[in-house]
Amino acid sequence: MVGAAVNGREEVLARLRAARGAQPREPAEVPRDYRPAGATVDLDLLVDRLTDYRATVHRCAEPEVPGVVDAVLGGRRIVIPPALPRRWLPASVTAVTDDNLTTEEIAATDGVVTAAAVAVAETGTIVLDGAPDQGRRVITLLPDVHLCVLRAEQVVAGVPDAVARLDPRRPLTWISGPSATSDIELNRVEGVHGPRNLHVVLLAP
Amino acid sequence: MSRTFLGMPATAPRGVGHLRGEEPFPAAARRGLADPQLRRNLGHATTTIRAKSGAVIGELPDWQALRAAGSAIKADVLARLPELLEQLEAAVTAAGGTVHWAADAVEANRIVTDLVAATGSDRVIKVKSMATQEIGLNEALEAAGIAAVETDLAELIVQLGEDRPSHILVPAIHRNRAEIREIFLRAMPGVDPSLTDDPPALAAAARRFLRETFLATRVAVSGVNFAVAETGTLAVVESEGNGRMCLTLPETLITVMGVEKVVPTWRDLEVFLQLLPRASTGERMNPYTSMWTGVTPGDGPQAFHLVLLDNGRSAVLADEVGRQALHCIRCSACLNVCPVYERTGGHAYGSVYPGPIGAVLSPQLTGVEDNASLPYASTLCGACYDACPVKINIPELLVHLRDQVPHPRSEAAAMAAAAYVMDRPALYAAAQRAARLSRLAGRRGRGLPPPLSGWTIGRDLPQPPPRTFREWWAQR
Structure with a gap:
C-alpha cells in the first residue's frame, strides 16, 4: 500500500467518500x-405465541404469584435482582x-425471578432492560430456570411498539x-446455553 | 497484487481471509453433486426451513411493506455511509467504547490480535460472525498464540470436525444428526460415550462442554447484526445464548463490524427485527437478541472495542449497480431457495459467503477476476430475489457481473463475427441457409462440431427449420 503510515480512519473514510461520491446526501x-x-x-395472542415457543405461561392475579413461584421453584435456591x-x-x-x-x-x-420491561404479543417476546427489578444481564443467563413476572400494561401489540417504548x-x-x-x-431444539426453562407469569387473570 | 491507491476504493487483499476458493465453481461443485449424503442433508434442511419461513412470513399482512422499508433504509445507508459511520463512532465513544478503523483483513486482524494480547489472555470466546470468518481472524489469533473458541453450535461442529462452513446461518448444514454425534464422540473432550443422536442430547453435550470455557474466559470477539448511528447501540441476534454469554460475561468485548451494518436510527430496528428472524430461521422472533450501547457500569464487559471493517466494501460501493449487495443482512433465505445451492452445497462457492448472495458479493469484494466463475453459479431463476427480505435483485447483479468477467478471446471473436453477419442482411440470409445444411449433414440432436462442442455437451442444439422465415414470407 502506498503511504501505509496514514491512519486507518482517514483511509477508510476517504475510500468510502470516493466510492459513494464526495457530496453528502440528505x-x-x-x-x-x-x-x-x-x-x-x-393478551391471548401473547400467551399463544409464548406457548408455541415452549415457554410456560401462568395467568394469575398478583397475590397468587408466590404460589406460582413455589410450584416452579419451591425448595430451590434462586438469585433475584435488588428491587x-x-x-x-x-x-x-432461598433467595440470594x-x-x-x-x-x-x-x-x-x-x-x-425477575420483572420485565416490555412484552410483544405478536412475537411472544419479553424484553429486559436492566432496571433494578430485572437486574444485571448475567443473572438471567446462568441459572437454568427463568421466571419472569409481567404486568398486563407492559404488553404491546408489535415490534414497533416495543422499539418506541424502550430506551436504547x-x-x-x-x-x-x-x-x-x-x-x-x-429444526428448532430447545435447551442450549441460556436458561432451558422459561416461565412467564402474566398478571392478568 | 494489484496496486492500491491511497484513499481510493479497494478490493480485499489476496493471501488473507476466506473470500477466494482454490478452484472454480464448476470443478468444486462436482464433488458436492457426487455426494448423495450431502444432497439428502441439504434437501431435508432447506425443505424444512422454506416451509417454516413461508408460514411465519404468511402471518404478516405487511411483509412487502417491510421489505420495501428495509430496502430503502439500506439504500439510504449507502448514500450516507461515511457520515453515518462518523456519527456511530461519536455515539459509541461517548458511551465509553473505543472505535478502530481497519482498511482490510490484515489491519483488522492486527488490531484485534493486539487488543487481545494487551489483556494478557491467551484465549477468546467467539460468537458466530461472518466478518471474522471473512478476514481469517481465528488463524491470525492462532499464529499469535491465542486460541479462538467458537461457541455457536454449528461453528463448534465445524471446528471440532476440522471442516469448513457451508451456510451463512447454519455452517454445519451439510451434517446430519448421526454425523454430528460421530464428530462429538471423536473430538469433544470429556463427552459421554453413550451420547445418542437425539438433537436435544447433542445440544446438551455442547452446553456441558462450553460451560466452563464461558465462565473462565476474559475476552470475547463478536460480529454484529445492526449498529445504530444515532445512539451507538449494537445488536446481536442469536438463538442459543452463546451470544449472550460472550456479550455479558467477559471483561473485554471486541466487536468486528463490516461498515455496511450501520443503520441510521433506533426506529429502523423495528423493520429489521421483523424481517430478519422470519426470513432467516423461520421464527417470529429468534430466542435472544442482545443490544448494548458502549459500556454499562456494573453490567457486562467494562472494556468495549468496535472495529469498523472495509476489506473490499468500498470497491462494492463504488459500483452503482453492484452496491445493492451491501444491503445484505446475512439471513441466508436466498441459499435456502436456490436450486443450485441445494444441489452443490456451500463449499463449492469457495468463499465464506456461499449461495446466491455469495455469488454476487464475493466477486465484488475480491474483484471479479478472482472469483470469475461465481456469477455463473446460477440459473437466473430469480427465486433469491423473491426471498430476499431487503429486495436485493440478485439476478440483475449476476448478469451485471457476468459482463465484467474476463471472457476468452475466442468468444469475443465469435461475437464480433456474429455481429458483422447480423449487420448485413445478405450475409445473414446466407448464414441461415448454411445452418440448414446441418440437417443434411445428419448432425441433428448430436451437438455442434469442435471447437463448439463444449457448449452442446449439456444442451440440445435446436433443430434448424426446413426453411427460413424470409423464405416462408417470400412464398406467401
Whole structure:
C-alpha cells in the first residue's frame, strides 16, 4: 500500500467518500407503509405465541404469584435482582439478592425471578432492560430456570411498539422462549446455553 | 497484487481471509453433486426451513411493506455511509467504547490480535460472525498464540470436525444428526460415550462442554447484526445464548463490524427485527437478541472495542449497480431457495459467503477476476430475489457481473463475427441457409462440431427449420 503510515480512519473514510461520491446526501424519505405502533393488545395472542415457543405461561392475579413461584421453584435456591418485589416470593425458596455476586455464585443457583420491561404479543417476546427489578444481564443467563413476572400494561401489540417504548441506552435483552438452536437439520431444539426453562407469569387473570 | 491507491476504493487483499476458493465453481461443485449424503442433508434442511419461513412470513399482512422499508433504509445507508459511520463512532465513544478503523483483513486482524494480547489472555470466546470468518481472524489469533473458541453450535461442529462452513446461518448444514454425534464422540473432550443422536442430547453435550470455557474466559470477539448511528447501540441476534454469554460475561468485548451494518436510527430496528428472524430461521422472533450501547457500569464487559471493517466494501460501493449487495443482512433465505445451492452445497462457492448472495458479493469484494466463475453459479431463476427480505435483485447483479468477467478471446471473436453477419442482411440470409445444411449433414440432436462442442455437451442444439422465415414470407 502506498503511504501505509496514514491512519486507518482517514483511509477508510476517504475510500468510502470516493466510492459513494464526495457530496453528502440528505437523509432519504423511507416508505413506512407497514403496520405502525398503536394496535390493540391481544393478551391471548401473547400467551399463544409464548406457548408455541415452549415457554410456560401462568395467568394469575398478583397475590397468587408466590404460589406460582413455589410450584416452579419451591425448595430451590434462586438469585433475584435488588428491587424485585419481595411479596412475589414464597417462604419455600432461598433467595440470594444480586449485590455483585460472582458469576460462579450466580451459576450455582437453580433459578432466577425477575420483572420485565416490555412484552410483544405478536412475537411472544419479553424484553429486559436492566432496571433494578430485572437486574444485571448475567443473572438471567446462568441459572437454568427463568421466571419472569409481567404486568398486563407492559404488553404491546408489535415490534414497533416495543422499539418506541424502550430506551436504547440501557442494555436490552429480547427473549423469545427458552434457549434454542436451529443448527441440527434446521429444526428448532430447545435447551442450549441460556436458561432451558422459561416461565412467564402474566398478571392478568 | 494489484496496486492500491491511497484513499481510493479497494478490493480485499489476496493471501488473507476466506473470500477466494482454490478452484472454480464448476470443478468444486462436482464433488458436492457426487455426494448423495450431502444432497439428502441439504434437501431435508432447506425443505424444512422454506416451509417454516413461508408460514411465519404468511402471518404478516405487511411483509412487502417491510421489505420495501428495509430496502430503502439500506439504500439510504449507502448514500450516507461515511457520515453515518462518523456519527456511530461519536455515539459509541461517548458511551465509553473505543472505535478502530481497519482498511482490510490484515489491519483488522492486527488490531484485534493486539487488543487481545494487551489483556494478557491467551484465549477468546467467539460468537458466530461472518466478518471474522471473512478476514481469517481465528488463524491470525492462532499464529499469535491465542486460541479462538467458537461457541455457536454449528461453528463448534465445524471446528471440532476440522471442516469448513457451508451456510451463512447454519455452517454445519451439510451434517446430519448421526454425523454430528460421530464428530462429538471423536473430538469433544470429556463427552459421554453413550451420547445418542437425539438433537436435544447433542445440544446438551455442547452446553456441558462450553460451560466452563464461558465462565473462565476474559475476552470475547463478536460480529454484529445492526449498529445504530444515532445512539451507538449494537445488536446481536442469536438463538442459543452463546451470544449472550460472550456479550455479558467477559471483561473485554471486541466487536468486528463490516461498515455496511450501520443503520441510521433506533426506529429502523423495528423493520429489521421483523424481517430478519422470519426470513432467516423461520421464527417470529429468534430466542435472544442482545443490544448494548458502549459500556454499562456494573453490567457486562467494562472494556468495549468496535472495529469498523472495509476489506473490499468500498470497491462494492463504488459500483452503482453492484452496491445493492451491501444491503445484505446475512439471513441466508436466498441459499435456502436456490436450486443450485441445494444441489452443490456451500463449499463449492469457495468463499465464506456461499449461495446466491455469495455469488454476487464475493466477486465484488475480491474483484471479479478472482472469483470469475461465481456469477455463473446460477440459473437466473430469480427465486433469491423473491426471498430476499431487503429486495436485493440478485439476478440483475449476476448478469451485471457476468459482463465484467474476463471472457476468452475466442468468444469475443465469435461475437464480433456474429455481429458483422447480423449487420448485413445478405450475409445473414446466407448464414441461415448454411445452418440448414446441418440437417443434411445428419448432425441433428448430436451437438455442434469442435471447437463448439463444449457448449452442446449439456444442451440440445435446436433443430434448424426446413426453411427460413424470409423464405416462408417470400412464398406467401
